[in-house]
Amino acid sequence: MRLLPLMLFLTSLTASPLLLADFSPQEWQSRVATQKNIDQLGHLYIEFLLEEDPSMSATLGVHGKGDDASYYDRRLPDVSAGRIALNNAARAFLLEYLAQIDESTLSRADQIDLHILTQRVALDQLRMDQLRELTNPMGWTTTLGGAMAGLVLRDYAPLDQRLQSFGARCSATPLLLDQVQALLQPEKVKPTELEKEIALQRLQGLTAAGGLYDKTLPDLLKQSGLSKEEQASIQAACAVAVTRINDFAAWLDKNLGPREAGDWRLGAALYDEQYALQMDYPLDPDALLAAAEEWLVVKRAELVSVGREIHDAYLAPEIKAGTVRRQSELDDQQVVRDIFTKLSEDRSTTESLIADSYALADSITGFVREQNLMDLPPTSKLRIEPVPPHLAGNAVAQIQTAPPFEPELESVWFWDLDLLAGSDDYLKEYNRPTLALVYIHEGVPGHFVQLEYSNRSERIIPRVFWNGPMVEGWATYIATQMVDAGFTVYPDEPWGAQLQQMVDDKLVLRSIINAIIDIRLQRSDWPEEEAVRMMMEQGFQEEGEARGKLTRAKLSSVQLTSYFAGQLAIEKLLAEYRAQRGNAFSWKEFNERLVGAGSPPFFAIREYMLAAPK
Secondary structure, rough: OOOHHHHHHOOOOOOOOHHHOOOOHHHHHHHHHHOOOHHHHHHHHHHHHHHHHHHHHHOOOOOOOEEEOOOOOOOOOOOHHHHHHHHHHHHHHHHHHHHOHHHHHHOOOHHHHHHHHHHHHHHHHHHHHHOHHHHHHHHHHHHHHHHHHHHOOOOOOHHHHOOOOOOHHHHHHHHHHHHHHHHHHHOOOOHHHHHHHHHHHHHHHOOOOHHHHHHHHHHHHHHOOHHHHHHHHHHHHHHHHHHHHHHHHHHHHHOOOOOOOOOOOOOOHHHHHHHHHHHOOOOHHHHHHHHHHHHHHHHHHHHHHHHHHHHHHHHHHHHHHHHOOOOHHHOOOHHHHHHHHHHHHOOOOOHHHHHHHHOOOHHHHHHHHHHOOOOOOOHHEEEEEEOOHHHHOOOOOEEEEEOOOOOOEEEEEEOOOHHHHHHHHHHHHHHHHHHHHHHHOOOOOOHHHHHHOOOOOOHHHHHOOOOHHHHHHHHHHHHHHHHHHHOOOOOOOOOOOEEEEEEHHHHHHHHHHHHHHHHHHHHHHHHHHHHHHHHHHHOOOHHHHHHHHHHHHHHHHHHHHHHHHHHHHHHHHHHHHHHHHHHOOOOOHHHHHHHHOOOOHHHHHHHHHHHOOO
């Protein structure tokens, strides 16, 4: 049943003669204009996105079209001026068409899907028109790296077929970079300093020794059944691609490097427009900021209180040795710092981090089952790997979950080991209790589990265009629920539960401060150093972690608010749900019903959750 939407989608592609030839935005518009079914309009927009950016094929899990099983896998985006204009017109046409649909004639489920689709199309239009999507060099390194890495990340098709697609994309790389260079050429294009810096780092990483082209490709070719001639052809095409990537990196450094940098701050008006479309959330930025500032006071006080409770017992040897004073003699900051300084000694190295992450799986999944919090998918579907070069330099940990049209495939969680190795402060942050909560957040029962459930949803629009606050909020909320239920990596220590609670409080403080700094930095001229000071003093972060988050806040907008926003909404919903269910409430029912809703915005989740159970 989980493959049925994919089968229907591919059947519809095969049945349409318009799709057997190259995509025509004008013909696509004529098909939109005759379509009344909301679900099929969602399929049409997915098709449009794949034609606009075929590098998304592995992310979505749609690789072919018609009789060509690798149609999208072999292609890269066409970003010539003419094609961009056609794409923009086609997107605007769809947005106008969606606005004319009479919602009163639709079922409630279709009304929600129409809303989600409209929000997504409008957000994509905003990204193209005002958020510099096409003139951000860092974005193109992600597109190119993702296009190539996606072909070898998972075994979704025979190796020979994927390698042939790899070679075809190598052949298409010079033209793509010629077009991107033309987009970046005008003097009015002003990427930020960080965008230029990280784009260059990622390009260099993409072609570095031991990387995708230098090692992964030759190793896979040796394992393939391709003839020597076919292998040589692929290697030749990819050698040309590598040369062009290196030339593009040199051009970027020479031409964009000295150019006056653009401002990374969006300003209030543009930020609020992006926030409204991307978050689709009941609170506006000012209201969310006010809520975050309230939570900051409460959670910080809770962390300090627990710290004072265990400080002297936990640090008794250090107090006896005279290297640490008793908590009664210290201010709040030092009490917490003392505990986390000792806790940081129990941490992984970059060499052991991935193995240590895997090692936590049994205790975490065992606790979920023991507490009957929810049913879990097999953790064998979750891999943990070093981050590929095209995703490096932004976040310490991230996950690529199973594609919505290939839900049977693996999810892959990435650690940015080079970023962690760049500062000892980073690794101090990721002590063993923190590592466990990161596993919970990224893996079980966080993102991996939530999106496994979401991929079972019959509604394709929320499954593909999922809501950020729901996804990030779930992962943040469920970690706190686990700790509240008694999870700790130190079950045999007298202060084990309190240490785990302090770590969770600190991570919740991190998500709260993420929202505060994102809103303040992007909407005003709030000083960068104030943000760092808040993270270190109010959030007890190491300086390396704080400055890394500042970098992320300058490279993105709005997304950092989604963690706190989602947890806040889930906590409110939980209170309503418990009151409604009374003695019939169970964590298992609540959790599974919540993730079983798919990943729509919270107004739809609330309707679903508080409706009478069937």
